[in-house]
Amino acid sequence: MKHTAIVWFRNDLRLHDNEALTEALLKAEMVVPVFVFDERVFKGKTSFGFSKTSVYRTKFIIESVLDLRAHLRKLGSDLIIRTGKPEEEISRLAAEVQSQWVYCNRERTTEEVSVQDKLEKNLWKIGQELCYVRGKMLYHTADLPFPVSQVPDIFTTFRKEIENIIPLRKPLEAPEVIPFPVYRHDRGEVPTLADLGKETVPYQHIENEKFIGGESHALKQLHYYLYETNHISQYKETRNKMLGWTFSSKFSAWLAIGCLSPKKVMQELLQYEKTVNKNESTYWLYFELLWRDYFRLIGKKYGNRIFQKNGIRNIQNGGRDDMVAFHAWRDGKTGVPLIDANMRQLAQTGFMSNRGRQNVASFLIKDLKVNWLIGAEYFESMLIDYDPCSNYGNWNYIAGIGNDPREDRCFNIPLQSKKYDPNGDFIRYWIPELDAVPGTHIHQPDLMSIEMQAKYGFITGKDYPSAIINTAKWI
Numbered sequence: 001m002k003h004t005a006i007v008w009f010r011n012d013l014r015l016h017d018n019e020a021l022t023e024a025l026l027k028a029e030m031v032v033p034v035f036v037f038d039e040r041v042f043k044g045k046t047s048f049g050f051s052k053t054s055v056y057r058t059k060f061i062i063e064s065v066l067d068l069r070a071h072l073r074k075l076g077s078d079l080i081i082r083t084g085k086p087e088e089e090i091s092r093l094a095a096e097v098q099s100q101w102v103y104c105n106r107e108r109t110t111e112e113v114s115v116q117d118k119l120e121k122n123l124w125k126i127g128q129e130l131c132y133v134r135g136k137m138l139y140h141t142a143d144l145p146f147p148v149s150q151v152p153d154i155f156t157t158f159r160k161e162i163e164n165i166i167p168l169r170k171p172l173e174a175p176e177v178i179p180f181p182v183y184r185h186d187r188g189e190v191p192t193l194a195d196l197g198k199e200t201v202p203y204q205h206i207e208n209e210k211f212i213g214g215e216s217h218a219l220k221q222l223h224y225y226l227y228e229t230n231h232i233s234q235y236k237e238t239r240n241k242m243l244g245w246t247f248s249s250k251f252s253a254w255l256a257i258g259c260l261s262p263k264k265v266m267q268e269l270l271q272y273e274k275t276v277n278k279n280e281s282t283y284w285l286y287f288e289l290l291w292r293d294y295f296r297l298i299g300k301k302y303g304n305r306i307f308q309k310n311g312i313r314n315i316q317n318g319g320r321d322d323m324v325a326f327h328a329w330r331d332g333k334t335g336v337p338l339i340d341a342n343m344r345q346l347a348q349t350g351f352m353s354n355r356g357r358q359n360v361a362s363f364l365i366k367d368l369k370v371n372w373l374i375g376a377e378y379f380e381s382m383l384i385d386y387d388p389c390s391n392y393g394n395w396n397y398i399a400g401i402g403n404d405p406r407e408d409r410c411f412n413i414p415l416q417s418k419k420y421d422p423n424g425d426f427i428r429y430w431i432p433e434l435d436a437v438p439g440t441h442i443h444q445p446d447l448m449s450i451e452m453q454a455k456y457g458f459i460t461g462k463d464y465p466s467a468i469i470n471t472a473k474w475i
């Protein structure tokens with residue numbers, strides 16, 4: 001009898017640098033790839049009642065699964081598709097194909113761990129084994145100079161112990177053939193947005209057009225950002241901008257669902273440095289990927305604490321469950337243009353720049369005094385690139401209960417607005433009500449006289465909301 005392994009694709013929807021797939025191919029003669037649309041993830045709600053997965057991320061995942069299936073079919077294999085609970089669907093599949101092992105990337109955050117634990121127990125009942133591999137990070141934990149429990153609590157300390165010291169591993173090659181057994185059951189269809197309870201995306205901004213899920217598009221974006229446009233060479237200068245497609249890499253969505261491996265990004269980046277250009281900008285992309293690894297390690301080190309109100313440092317904080325303030329923030333109606341523009345972008349595309357995320361999170365926590373968990377859960381729902389460790393790690397950081405060594409950091413929003421959107425182009429794009437307002441006044445329209453507001457075609461409180469807080473403190 002030929003040995004068979006199932007590969008359970010989770011947040012690793014790619015063929016390149018896929019450790020689960022590589023290990024399964026080494027161990028078994030036949031390999032059965034599977035993806036399960038977990039109904040709890042696509043149809044469930046977060047604790048504050050948001051949809052667990054927005055239409056943007058759902059669409060991106062559907063596209064990624066379709067792309068993966070097409071790649072597997074080209075190699076003589078296929079992707080079995082199921083909708084339901086992975087722990088049940090995969091153990092049923094394991095019984096059907098009489099496999100010996102199920103391979104998957106090990107997840108470290110509560111909900112994902114609970115699913116993999118249940119699957120492991122179900123597999124034990126039928127004499128099969130769940131084999132865990134890694135694959136999310138740039139560095140393997142075994143290569144680090146400290147155990148996970150000793151990961152430094154300050155990013156700079158972590159970085160200095162890694163960069164230029166720990167060698168980078170090369171990504172694994174994509175397989176050329178994947179032997180697939182005779183399978184007489186239904187292979188399953190990829191569900192539509194409607195099947196998963198979502199409407200179609202009603203907007204047509206650049207982000208809606210360009211964020212297309214799948215390894216093919218991930219590799220295209222990598223090539224585009226490095227070789228096709230050389231935008232990488234200006235990354236350090238442009239990365240804090242907010243308007244448009246080219247100011248930062250936009251790799252996050254593909255990295256989050258694993259259409260792109262961070263080791264693959266690094267391999268291409270090093271090649272680019274060798275053959276085209278090496279400068280501070282190319283270094284800075286590596287620097288940001290280190291942040292990604294860092295938050296994953298912090299998630300491992302502190303476990304559930306990243307999801308708790310007092311955060312990893314267990315600091316009492318007085319954020320209130322003020323849903324009125326939260327709704328104004330969520331709907332882009334705070335009367336503070338930088339915040340409203342960013343929140344409208346998130347609602348209409350599922351994406352927001354890093355600069356935007358820092359400002360809106362700071363505003364919700366420090367100015368509106370709202371419980372940061374509500375904001376983090378809303379981000380979890382909406383972000384096309386949602387990743388539990390990056391999201392909750394960054395929220396912990398901004399709430400002052402995480403890894404920020406500076407006490408009580410608080411953004412001055414109009415100052416940030418003037419610095420990073422000096423002419424107000426980003427604000428005007430997302431807030432057409434302020435279309436005629438010149439750059440000199442757009443950052444704090446509530447400071448304009450009624451006459452001046454009327455001259456520029458709006459009245460606060462009527463056409464655009466009055467500021468939700470007293471903004472005099474920012475003058």
Ligand SMILES: Cc1cc2nc3c(=O)[nH]c(=O)nc-3n(C[C@H](O)[C@H](O)[C@H](O)COP(=O)(O)OP(=O)(O)OC[C@H]3O[C@@H](n4cnc5c(N)ncnc54)[C@H](O)[C@@H]3O)c2cc1C
Nearest residue numbers: 248249250251252288292354357358385386387390391394
């Ligand atoms: C409150 C808040 C929530 C966030 N939630 C997420 C999230 O759920 N998923 C996510 O991928 N990123 C998150 N980030 C980090 C960051 O904003 C995004 O990774 C980045 O904006 C994505 O755009 P990009 O790919 O063009 O980034 P680039 O600037 O091109 O950076 C390259 C890559 O580096 C990584 N990276 C960059 N900055 C960070 C960071 N601060 N933390 C972790 N990784 C980083 C990402 O993988 C990114 O794709 C969050 C940041 C904040 C402040």
